[in-house]
Amino acid sequence: MEPTHLIVLAIAALCGGFTQGLAGFGSTLVALPMLALVMDLRVATPVCCLLAVALNIILTGKLRGHIVWPALALLLGASLPGMAIGAHALRSISDVFLKGALGLTVLAFVAHALGRRETGLRAGTGLGLLAGFTAGCMGAAIGINGPPVAAWISSQGYDRNGVRATLTAYFLLAGIGVVSAQYLAGLLNREVWTQTAVATPALVLGLGAGMACCGRIGERAFSRVVLGVLGLSGVSLIAQAFWSAFAR
Structure with a gap:
């Protein structure tokens, strides 16, 4: 494994764990996006999924x-039919369109959340069902399910532990399903497991640093962090869509 590859892998795991x-x-x-710079997406995607499951096992145990x-039940219940549709009907839709649409939706959620601060209103059950389904x-x-769920959970007025615990429990259960599907598809080969093992120490270090920082900020600051990560996620998805469109 080349030094550049190792450095990018460690930085990606560190930043992912911290976030x-x-x-x-x-x-x-x-x-x-970092791992895609040094490895094929058929390797990078399952590596990220395995790392995410490891993170969520730790966080769910603590929270x-x-x-x-x-x-959690509402989101999981709404996600199941969405998974079935995503696995079949959406195969014919361009990933460029899907990423762009999801990015715009996330930014709309962020704008809604910022406006909601002035009124004190929460997103209702209907939007929760829509978030889970989406x-x-x-x-x-496309392997990305976090932003809609995070946007809805963050709008419910839960404290930081309630937000993080419910999100990690959802992502753990959903992630196990994704990793199981990847295993059955033969994607979890020796290279994937090796890359995951190499990245794990940096991942744990980043996770510890992120949790320590979370404990030092107030609820209002935590809300800003969540909205900030959501905003960056939306911009990232739109940028990926443009990149994919022009790369073709």
């Missing part, structure tokens, strides 16, 4: 007492 520890989501959106079970569709179609 997940701080905000409760975002590891894949942060790490995947399990703060999980908001009704919100996450299921997008997770199955």
